[in-house]
């Protein structure tokens with residue numbers, strides 16, 4: 001099967017590489033020539049565990065290629081995956097201009113009947129709209145079908161998720177197109193759930209909205225735990241033992257970030273609103289998350305008072321471990337608030353530091369390592385639960401910091417260990433160690 005994948009971001013690149021790994025001939029198209037040049041050399045422009053190795057292997061085995069030449073990229077493709085961005089617009093709705101631009105390119109460059117697969121997260125009705133755009137331009141010259149195939153991979157474990165995900169959702173109107181997608185995906189060996197196009201589009205938004213709700217829910221429970229001297233870790237565990245609740249996604253922290261939950265929750269509130277439905281629950285989830293991101297700074301101010309001239313270290317900047325993605329990371333608003341309060345901010349992240357330098361306030365300074373960041377610091381804020389953080393020697397923290405005070409937004413350390421190391425330790429939803 002000759003497949004083209006449009007967009008080589010976190011979703012498109014992983015999709016293209018993994019489809020080639022299961023034996024398909026894949027051409028990845030991107031209009032960003034710099035990215036394509038790097039990809040052709042076997043260099044991944046994004047950090048994703050295991051991706052680059054798999055990419056190089058499939059380039060060498062001639063199943064995977066990259067191009068920014070649209071004529072070459074689209075011609076001969078039997079199936080075209082659209083995996084370009086759908087960022088948030090000012091009113092919270094999804095910006096579909098990239099998807100629509102690809103629709104026009106498809107209509108301009110295809111040379112045969114094609115199946116268009118939308119992987120990007122798009123509001124309900126978009127697949128139909130994209131098909132209408134293409135059909136209006138192709139004018140019956142070729143038969144074009146559309147299939148909704150939303151993506152559920154998680155950054156940081158995207159390759160693993162593609163081979164071991166919980167389900168593949170395929171939404172289609174024409175049986176023949178659905179069958180082609182089923183056969184393309186069969187080698188992944190993951191359960192395939194078939195449905196209509198609109199339901200498939202909604203499954204993606206509903207799934208992300210539900211996961212975001214779980215996070216905001218457990219964060220509010222954690223905030224209450226702090227007030228009543230309960231421990232969120234035990235509360236989560238005890239809740240998770242109930243199969244109806246499930247043990248996953250019940251980790252309290254400083255809120256969700258990243259390129260999906262923030263924008264997809266806002267987009268779903270918009271989708272509901274456009275259809276005269278007030279999605280009150282989800283609006284609260286978004287509000288709770290935004291407040292949660294400022295929690296550590298509030299606690300820090302309560303403890304240290306005026307932050308002006310204080311040196312505050314930040315450990316972790318990416319919105320979660322194992323990724324270089326800084327989109328909507330809590331570190332953005334937290335570092336900004338600290339700078340506004342007059343603190344000297346020194347940050348370290350093992351992978352996202354390059355991207356962070358491009359977007360964080362210019363007053364933020366950067367360290368060379370986790371140890372380097374805390375030397376002489378008045379307090380440490382933990383924002384990302386990198387493995388190196390979770391395994392860091394607490395005694396060393398005590399020795400390096402001016403005052404060993406930690407505000408841990410990811411509950412990385414055991415309370416007993418913090419006590420033993422003589423660290424003043426404030427985490428989320430657990431009793432403070434003072």
Ligand code: NAD
Pocket residue numbers: 006007008009010011012029030031032035083084085086098101102105119120121122151152153154155259260
């Ligand atoms: P991204 O911003 O990382 O990548 C998008 C890529 O598309 C860029 O490389 C850009 O240059 C390219 N592009 C834009 N217009 C193009 C065009 N006309 N032709 C060719 N290439 C073009 O985006 P992403 O994070 O991979 O997300 C893509 C979609 O998948 C979004 O809708 C997102 O919501 C969804 N999604 C993302 C994730 C995730 O974890 N990142 C997970 C599930 C779903």
